[in-house]
């Protein structure tokens with residue numbers, strides 16, 4: 001039995017949303033091909049019968065696809081064509097902005113976002129800020145709005161692929177190639193940070209390469225929901241996607257997230273590109289997050305021994321657990337990236353390492369020496385004090401006994 005268009009779309013959505021793996025989908029596609037044509041079935045049935053997805057997951061995926069497509073086709077001023085892709089939470093369609101006759105990408109957010117007024121407010125605020133950005137390495141934001149209860153985000157259409165597609169195939173980037181990609185993203189971030197926008201979700205799926213090889217950072221200005229973190233920690237985390245690239249301070253739920261969180265996530269992406277694997281892997285999203293917080297990083301040149309010390313050092317500084325030990329800004333990072341690109345040492349990273357070491361030394365002194373000296377002094381004083389009290393009491397008793405005896409005579 002052959003696969004229908006509906007099967008293809010359904011299969012893509014369930015894999016994109018992390019409900020089943022690519023292998024599980026392929027297995028069912030094969031079963032579908034071999035299935036008796038006199039007894040028709042669907043890919044959806046096979047995925048459910050093989051327990052790769054549940055009936056309710058299948059229903060939710062179907063409903064989301066149908067409803068968002070319906071909402072997208074009612075956005076005034078736009079004509080919607082087909083689906084470009086789906087993430088863990090949203091579906092992206094290709095469309096046309098009729099007034100300007102230009103091709104665009106339209107991202108439709110899930111309905112649950114509309115239920116949180118704080119989020120909706122931030123969605124419009126960040127959307128407006130993003131529309132003011134103008135940079136060759138940033139996917140331009142064109143419009144935000146609501147249709148049929150769904151909020152949408154209209155952006156520049158990028159004809160190309162995401163960095164994730166290459167990494168998922170197991171590609172390991174050469175140093176020069178990886179430095180070039182990271183530099184273009186760092187330039188995009190420098191532009192956005194200077195205008196007060198922090199991305200908060202830098203990762204290979206949000207880094208696109210267009211047909212002319214230019215890097216485009218996507219989803220800038222798409223306000224993220226703070227409850228995403230809570231969701232990732234919970235069972236529903238399966239649909240959220242594993243937080244391989246998230247910074248420690250975002251995991252801790254800190255509110256003053258700054259440029260350094262994006263530098264951390266770009267560091268993880270850099271690590272993935274040159275080693276072929278993410279630095280912290282675990283079975284559940286919450287275990288991955290624990291590792292970001294606590295587990296020391298295996299230096300990238302320990303995994304790919306052909307890497308230069310310079311690139312490894314830059315990645316380690318980008319990924320320092322304490323944001324104080326990272327590059328302060330994307331500009332500062334760019335100086336080191338340019339240096340290692342030319343085969344020169346990353347001087348800023350050296351300095352950061354020295355400062356971190358000095359701080360550790362100072363902390364060590366504080367902890368090891370001072371408190372010990374203080375405790376010793378106090379203990380000695382206490383001992384002397386007790387000895388004096390005991391001694392004087394003994395003398396007093398002795399005097400009393402002598403007086404008592406002499407009075408008796």
Ligand SMILES: Nc1ncnc2c1ncn2[C@@H]1O[C@H](COP(=O)(O)OP(=O)(O)OP(=O)(O)O)[C@@H](O)[C@H]1O
Pocket residue numbers: 084085086087088089090091092105107139155156157158159162205206218219240241
């Ligand atoms: N501006 C765009 N132009 C062309 N295709 C796009 C554009 N933005 C997104 N896409 C495609 O749509 C897919 C889904 O994007 P979306 O941002 O919803 O999720 P994601 O970034 O892949 O993953 P996640 O949901 O985990 O953030 C992308 O992987 C990409 O293939």
Ligand SMILES: [Mg+2]
Pocket residue numbers: 087205206218219
């Ligand atoms: Mg995205």
